Amino acid sequence: MTEFVSPEAMADMIPSGVKLGLAPDGSGSCPAMIRFLIERGIRDLHVVCAPIGGMQVDMLIGAGAVSVLETSAVSLGEAGGAPCFGRAIRNGEIRMLDATCPAVFAGLSAAEKGVPFMPIRGIIGSDVLKNHPNWKVTTNPFDESEKIVVVSAIQPDITLIHAPEADRFGNVRLGRRREVMLLAHASKKTFVTVERISETSLLDDEKLAAGVLPAMYVSAVAEYKGAAWPTGLYAEYEVDAGEVENYARAARTPEGFLAYITGTRSAA
């Protein structure tokens, strides 16, 4: 059963120490919820970016909430490098699991299918492979002359995403952002904030149904309009580029980051 809760109550349901799945900025990111987590002093997260991170991940790192970061990249896009991420790497404050995008998807796919690993092309000869403890090179069991990489399953304890719409039954419309669907399928629990809640079932409309995450994967829904600001939400609202630049500037120093995070909390 999907619970319907307030955003604050949802934040209370995410404890320190979990493996937390997050979507890329603009594709289901939820910086407003990240702020709640930071205010609650969340710590020791293993963050899984599916497959890359942006401002919301940088904020968690800046707040000292991340101990392990599994991602293919962290960037603020047009606003440049992610400042807290760069600082944490230099100072050795996070354990980095550098990945490559399709390998993250392969690991999530393994979890989705309930198998221990997934084979994937490429990667052999890279330092990404050399430094990743959960990837191995094996022999293709059907062709012994071929070497191939296998990545172990990635199963987040909790995935936290923002989506355009849910219905009263807990079904969530994701549309064509299937990588968010994959992330939710792979995770033990998925918490979703949404722009709006529909009174009629999203599964009733054949045109929508294929893009809907069914309620059985959705542990909790909170209505939280504008929660993707300033990173944006696909097909709903654009990134607020000026605000991301403000963040990029402020977060250049730990003091600036702190001032930013305790300052304005929404566009309104």
Next chain:
Amino acid sequence: MTTECTNRELLIYTISRLLDGVEHVAVGMSSPMPAAGAMLLRALNKKQGLGDVQVSILGSVRHNSFTSGSEELFDCAAQGRIGAFFLGGGQIDGKGNVNLVGAGGYPNSPVRWPGSYGSAYLYFLVPRVILFREEHSPRVLVDQVDFISAPGATEDGVYRRGGPHALLTNAAMFSFQRDTGRFRLESVHPGRSAADIREMTGFSFDNDRCEVETPGPDAEILALMRGQIRSELAETYPQFAASLPEAA
């Protein structure tokens, strides 16, 4: 005949030449120059009655038709459905290795870049990967990268149908020779000499006395770039399009 054009227009035109014959080009969301080159190829093919070119801009809702999320690009590439892709790199070395992770040691790199993205995979599977980095300097084009995000060459027994095809900078264009695993200087952009390129490059390469000048677009192609291509670009990259010269 070459008409006066800007360095950026020369690069866009050169990208379109490097893409010649490709049916499906994928470009990153924040890669306006490769996108411009791909759009130019599409327009030129159309004019000449050649095959249609599909340009997929990753992260764009309007300019890609993927409905299975961002993993669909990678599945497409593995099946051979993507002909060309672009990689940048904080460092690129003479063996075609690309570093998108950081310089000065790992994991606590003093200089850290965003990360490898899909490079460690796409470099093996997309037949024509074009290395594109405007800055041409010994700090970018190094003898040996500090971290290999994606290797230029691969041992036997590993599936590989793709890899580096060319390296384009704001000063020169190199091809990559897969048999020797080395770059070959193919042409030098106007205003530069082969000696300049040797000076500006941190690795050794073949044909280092090359006297070929990178050809620019003729008047007709330049007019196309300043009109139709500029407007097409403006839909996705408004700021970049505005920085390009407009048709007279």
